Amino acid sequence: MAxxxxxxxxxxxxxxxxxxxxxxxxxxxxxxxxxEQLAGGRLPNSVAHHHTTxxxxxxxxxxxxxxxxxxxxxxxxxxGLPDPLSFPGFFTAPSRALDYxxxxxxxxxxxxxxxxxxxxxxxDPADVAELSDRHDLVVVASGRGSLSAMxxxxxxKSPYDSPxxxxxxxxxxxxxxxxxxxxxxxxxxxxxxxxEIPIFSFAGxxxxxxxxxxxxxxTEVLAEARxxxxxxxxxxxxxxxxxxxxxxxxxxxxxxxxxxxGPQDLLQGGVLPSVREDYTRLPNGKYVVALGxxxxxxxxxxxxxxxxxxxxxxxxxxxxxxxxxxxxxxCRKVALRRENVVHATAxxxxxxxxxxxxxxxxxxxxxxxxxxxxADTFTDNFSHPDRQWDILASPERVRKFLAGHGMAD
Amino acid sequence: MAxxxxxxxxxxxxxxxxxxxxxxxxxxxxxxxxxEQLAGGRLPNSVAHHHTTxxxxxxxxxxxxxxxxxxxxxxxxxxGLPDPLSFPGFFTAPSRALDYxxxxxxxxxxxxxxxxxxxxxxxDPADVAELSDRHDLVVVASGRGSLSAMxxxxxxKSPYDSPxxxxxxxxxxxxxxxxxxxxxxxxxxxxxxxxEIPIFSFAGxxxxxxxxxxxxxxTEVLAEARxxxxxxxxxxxxxxxxxxxxxxxxxxxxxxxxxxxGPQDLLQGGVLPSVREDYTRLPNGKYVVALGxxxxxxxxxxxxxxxxxxxxxxxxxxxxxxxxxxxxxxCRKVALRRENVVHATAxxxxxxxxxxxxxxxxxxxxxxxxxxxxADTFTDNFSHPDRQWDILASPERVRKFLAGHGMAD
Numbered sequence: 001m002a003x004x005x006x007x008x009x010x011x012x013x014x015x016x017x018x019x020x021x022x023x024x025x026x027x028x029x030x031x032x033x034x035x036e037q038l039a040g041g042r043l044p045n046s047v048a049h050h051h052t053t054x055x056x057x058x059x060x061x062x063x064x065x066x067x068x069x070x071x072x073x074x075x076x077x078x079x080g081l082p083d084p085l086s087f088p089g090f091f092t093a094p095s096r097a098l099d100y101x102x103x104x105x106x107x108x109x110x111x112x113x114x115x116x117x118x119x120x121x122x123x124d125p126a127d128v129a130e131l132s133d134r135h136d137l138v139v140v141a142s143g144r145g146s147l148s149a150m151x152x153x154x155x156x157k158s159p160y161d162s163p164x165x166x167x168x169x170x171x172x173x174x175x176x177x178x179x180x181x182x183x184x185x186x187x188x189x190x191x192x193x194x195x196e197i198p199i200f201s202f203a204g205x206x207x208x209x210x211x212x213x214x215x216x217x218x219t220e221v222l223a224e225a226r227x228x229x230x231x232x233x234x235x236x237x238x239x240x241x242x243x244x245x246x247x248x249x250x251x252x253x254x255x256x257x258x259x260x261x262g263p264q265d266l267l268q269g270g271v272l273p274s275v276r277e278d279y280t281r282l283p284n285g286k287y288v289v290a291l292g293x294x295x296x297x298x299x300x301x302x303x304x305x306x307x308x309x310x311x312x313x314x315x316x317x318x319x320x321x322x323x324x325x326x327x328x329x330x331c332r333k334v335a336l337r338r339e340n341v342v343h344a345t346a347x348x349x350x351x352x353x354x355x356x357x358x359x360x361x362x363x364x365x366x367x368x369x370x371x372x373x374x375a376d377t378f379t380d381n382f383s384h385p386d387r388q389w390d391i392l393a394s395p396e397r398v399r400k401f402l403a404g405h406g407m408a409d
Numbered sequence: 410m411a412x413x414x415x416x417x418x419x420x421x422x423x424x425x426x427x428x429x430x431x432x433x434x435x436x437x438x439x440x441x442x443x444x445e446q447l448a449g450g451r452l453p454n455s456v457a458h459h460h461t462t463x464x465x466x467x468x469x470x471x472x473x474x475x476x477x478x479x480x481x482x483x484x485x486x487x488x489g490l491p492d493p494l495s496f497p498g499f500f501t502a503p504s505r506a507l508d509y510x511x512x513x514x515x516x517x518x519x520x521x522x523x524x525x526x527x528x529x530x531x532x533d534p535a536d537v538a539e540l541s542d543r544h545d546l547v548v549v550a551s552g553r554g555s556l557s558a559m560x561x562x563x564x565x566k567s568p569y570d571s572p573x574x575x576x577x578x579x580x581x582x583x584x585x586x587x588x589x590x591x592x593x594x595x596x597x598x599x600x601x602x603x604x605e606i607p608i609f610s611f612a613g614x615x616x617x618x619x620x621x622x623x624x625x626x627x628t629e630v631l632a633e634a635r636x637x638x639x640x641x642x643x644x645x646x647x648x649x650x651x652x653x654x655x656x657x658x659x660x661x662x663x664x665x666x667x668x669x670x671g672p673q674d675l676l677q678g679g680v681l682p683s684v685r686e687d688y689t690r691l692p693n694g695k696y697v698v699a700l701g702x703x704x705x706x707x708x709x710x711x712x713x714x715x716x717x718x719x720x721x722x723x724x725x726x727x728x729x730x731x732x733x734x735x736x737x738x739x740c741r742k743v744a745l746r747r748e749n750v751v752h753a754t755a756x757x758x759x760x761x762x763x764x765x766x767x768x769x770x771x772x773x774x775x776x777x778x779x780x781x782x783x784a785d786t787f788t789d790n791f792s793h794p795d796r797q798w799d800i801l802a803s804p805e806r807v808r809k810f811l812a813g814h815g816m817a818d
Binding site for chain 2: 322323324325327329332333336339340389390393394396397400
């Protein structure tokens with residue numbers, strides 16, 4: 001076969017390419033950045049891979065970070081109510097967070113070592129038609145605007161018309177990790193969330209602070225303050241907002257050592273949550289499949305985007321290995337296979353950023369604080385967003401789930 | 410839980426009920442016929458269970474017909490072209506055909522022995538609303554017109570507006586079975602198909618002759634001739650049409666012994682192929698799931714209806730066992746799980762009855778006559794309609810499949 005062309009060298013494109021190379025399928029990945037550029041530049045995100053993703057990495061033979069030091073074991077929750085709630089939840093198998101400037105170049109090396117073709121060139125929608133003549137199938141796995149726009153946004157699955165959080169994520173030194181090592185998910189009602197994530201970066205084991213700021217809330221300033229204008233003032237502002245809103249993290253900070261690990265290790269902005277159509281038909285009659293951010297973009301508040309992209313890549317890869325006729329039947333099979341997990345990921349994440357929070361979400365969080373099994377199920381379901389949505393899709397579902405844990409209304 | 414209510418005691422309702430009883434889910438099956446009525450009356454069909462269905466029967470603990478005598482091992486094809494084609498195809502595991510007047514009462518007995526509740530009462534759409542208040546979920550697994558009509562017919566998946574074959578199926582003595590024992594699929598171009606099926610009925614191991622008659626063709630008369638007016642004349646007509654069109658079957662008939670096994674062992678009519686919506690929402694807000702003939706009706710030409718109903722029941726049962734909140738999310742999960750197999754069953758069957766036949770179908774049949782592996786794959790795919798449709802959905806797919814067997818255009 002003339003093989004598969006993949007536009008985008010993020011986790012979606014690379015996991016798909018690596019899976020196909022295991023079965024000797026010819027694959028070309030197109031990227032607008034070189035491996036060196038992927039390794040440099042600004043912090044792209046603060047992604048954790050949950051255990052279902054880690055399991056796929058093992059199957060792909062790219063589990064290079066399997067030592068205990070890279071993993072964390074659960075979530076420490078803090079909800080800043082007048083009477084604060086503070087409780088942990090544990091995974092059935094650990095997660096890990098790696099700086100994608102380390103991760104992506106390493107697995108891109110695996111891809112090329114294994115016979116994958118990597119081509120650096122910009123690709124816009126007009127180029128996709130040309131690539132479709134050259135390959136049996138083209139997969140668009142890049143969230144860049146003009147490429148995403150090839151796949152219509154689904155209004156029924158995209159409830160917001162603007163980003164719901166203003167984001168500020170940076171890598172910091174001077175924060176002792178929680179015990180047992182975990183992500184701290186801290187909620188400041190009306191202001192937003194802080195995700196404190198143990199992450200491996202160029203400076204070693206450091207801490208990502210991902211502030212998810214509600215527009216108009218007290219921490220919104222973090223998304224707009226300019227580090228480069230006055231690094232010390234910026235770090236002082238982060239420290240102060242952490243002290244005011246997120247005491248479980250603040251109590252582990254040594255202010256004397258607290259600093260951003262580098263001027264590039266900061267990302268500010270926001271994402272518009274979108275679910276798009278699974279595929280499109282080009283004027284030449286060929287079909288193009290959307291993957292990763294080209295298909296679904298979620299707010300990072302529950303760390304699902306990369307995991308969902310990896311899952312979706314895996315299901316697409318399985319379908320390619322079973323069926324090499326890339327017509328609408330093929331595309332429909334891909335859509336059927338991934339819909340439950342991908343849409344559940346979007347629906348759950350969209351619920352988590354709703355302002356004000358849904359009463360049934362608050363009910364579940366309250367129950368988690370009182371029942372370890374409930375907290376652990378919610379926590380482990382970061383690996384199973386479809387099961388999470390089975391619990392959270394409606395007030396009735398939360399009631400039934402809690403009743404199953406002996407917690408009647 | 411208040412349990413599951415199932416309307417209909419055919420294979421769909423009973424397989425679902427038996428699966429749920431294995432997990433102690435309360436189940437009530439509603440039928441307009443008693444067990445005795447199911448065991449009597451007119452021949453309802455001439456169904457074969459293919460090996461994926463037999464495997465489910467094993468899992469359900471209802472594999473009461475596991476002796477070699479009940480099974481058959483493949484298909485004997487005959488295509489009455491000027492230069493006739495005649496060739497076999499073999500399964501990877503055998504199929505079996507049982508008279509449903511034996512099969513359904515026996516597994517209904519299993520259902521009630523295992524704590525299932527069986528209630529004899531007519532149910533119309535107005536009653537479904539009442540039943541929905543009594544049960545956690547109501548499943549409609551009956552193809553009776555007013556019940557099916559609760560689920561809109563999908564025009565995109567229902568290409569015909571009338572039955573494509575006029576059917577005449579009866580049970581006969583006086584036909585030696587083929588060697589190795591199999592179904593003979595005989596095609597008389599322009600007139601239709603004969604399916605000759607070894608089947609176990611009240612008279613023991615007999616033969617079903619299912620004539621699939623194209624309207625206007627030479628055998629159409631079989632669907633209209635009245636056995637009761639003159640049994641000998643009817644049998645003589647069947648014999649004569651078999652002699653004229655289906656020599657592979659005729660050569661094994663002993664005319665002196667050839668007879669219908671009983672006046673009730675004959676069914677004439679036709680079916681309108683229909684794919685319907687997966688579920689509907691009642692005015693009280695509860696959802697009702699369509700199963701079996703209420704969801705999808707296919708012409709019997711490739712023996713898929715009952716197998717598809719059993720498959721669909723199994724997927725619905727799995728979903729019920731995983732998730733007991735019967736809202737739209739639940740229904741959507743069921744729809745996603747079964748769509749590929751159920752729609753492939755309908756699409757494949759609709760292709761098989763198209764007049765004139767599609768060139769790519771003829772191309773595949775020709776290739777089967779020349780290549781045993783191609784014939785065996787097509788034959789075994791009676792257990793895998795989704796894989797069959799992967800081969801047959803388009804001319805391009807047939808070409809690719811044949812190229813994979815070294816048969817270029």
